[in-house]
Amino acid sequence: MSLLHVKEITLAYGKTGLFGLPRRLIPVLSNVSLTIDEGVCLGLLGSSGAGKSTLGKVILGLEKPSHGQIIFQGQDLYNMSASDRKQARRDLQVVFQDCYSSVNPRMTIEQIIGEPLDNYEIRSPSKQKHVIGELLEMVGLKAEDMAKYPNQFSGGQLQRINIARAIALKPKLIVLDESVSSLDMVTQTQILALLNDLKRSFGLSYLFITHNLEAAYFLSDRLAVLDRGELVEMFEEKEQILTSPHPTVQSLLQSVLADHPGNRKVRNVQQFT
Ligand SMILES: Nc1ncnc2c1ncn2[C@@H]1O[C@H](COP(=O)(O)OP(=O)(O)O)[C@@H](O)[C@H]1O
Numbered sequence: 001m002s003l004l005h006v007k008e009i010t011l012a013y014g015k016t017g018l019f020g021l022p023r024r025l026i027p028v029l030s031n032v033s034l035t036i037d038e039g040v041c042l043g044l045l046g047s048s049g050a051g052k053s054t055l056g057k058v059i060l061g062l063e064k065p066s067h068g069q070i071i072f073q074g075q076d077l078y079n080m081s082a083s084d085r086k087q088a089r090r091d092l093q094v095v096f097q098d099c100y101s102s103v104n105p106r107m108t109i110e111q112i113i114g115e116p117l118d119n120y121e122i123r124s125p126s127k128q129k130h131v132i133g134e135l136l137e138m139v140g141l142k143a144e145d146m147a148k149y150p151n152q153f154s155g156g157q158l159q160r161i162n163i164a165r166a167i168a169l170k171p172k173l174i175v176l177d178e179s180v181s182s183l184d185m186v187t188q189t190q191i192l193a194l195l196n197d198l199k200r201s202f203g204l205s206y207l208f209i210t211h212n213l214e215a216a217y218f219l220s221d222r223l224a225v226l227d228r229g230e231l232v233e234m235f236e237e238k239e240q241i242l243t244s245p246h247p248t249v250q251s252l253l254q255s256v257l258a259d260h261p262g263n264r265k266v267r268n269v270q271q272f273t
């Protein structure tokens with residue numbers, strides 16, 4: 001059984017017409033189906049506006065689709081009891097692109113990482129500190145960092161803190177929505193390596209949403225391509241994307257090549273593995 005089964009998801013946003021009437025529905029996702037198995041990273045690629053973040057929100061239970069189902073651990077996410085939903089929220093975590101707005105600047109790192117723990121697990125203050133210190137060390141920071149505030153960290157370090165918060169409850173699936181996209185190249189590479197290590201150590205599954213083919217290629221086992229709300233390609237083996245003739249895939253491949261003047265062979269993408 002798959003950990004996550006996205007079944008025929010369709011979603012349209014209502015747009016108010018002239019003088020407030022009539023409402024026009026703008027289709028954003030059309031009949032999207034995919035699965036994610038345990039311990040697998042599915043890279044979801046597509047250009048800006050393709051509907052990637054909207055699909056991420058639907059999977060996280062934040063945006064009810066007009067049609068279709070999200071089956072998470074065998075249960076319908078939009079049709080479950082309150083207690084099952086609380087458990088599903090625990091097993092489904094997210095790391096967004098903007099590491100700064102994802103944290104409250106007035107909270108210490110201890111409070112930020114402690115928040116999800118407080119919601120689900122009761123511990124003595126000293127045990128809680130110990131767990132938070134361990135989480136910080138897991139993401140390459142120091143236990144002493146828990147006393148600091150977000151403005152004392154770089155973007156890359158803050159993203160490590162967001163990752164520590166996301167793994168605090170030992171989730172099954174993490175949705176990573178452009179989580180490395182606003183970081184510089186060196187920091188991106190480091191955070192991708194960290195995500196890869198955590199995936200292996202804890203058997204985590206990821207939905208890695210990105211417009212960046214190189215990043216997706218590095219981290220993912222399988223790749224899906226979304227274009228204007230439709231899933232146009234699904235590669236069970238990520239290597240298959242390199243030879244796909246699909247025009248959307250071709251333009252993604254071209255954008256990688258355009259970023260690397262002087263190195264114009266498609267096979268260079270493989271150097272990131
Ligand atoms: N809350 C919303 N209301 C209306 N339209 C939206 C909303 N959120 C996203 N959209 C539209 O849905 C489309 C897909 O957006 P999004 O999922 O953010 O794409 P991506 O993450 O691939 O860039 C875009 O055309 C966007 O303008």
Ligand SMILES: [Mg+2]
Pocket residue numbers: 052053054178
């Ligand atoms: Mg997006």
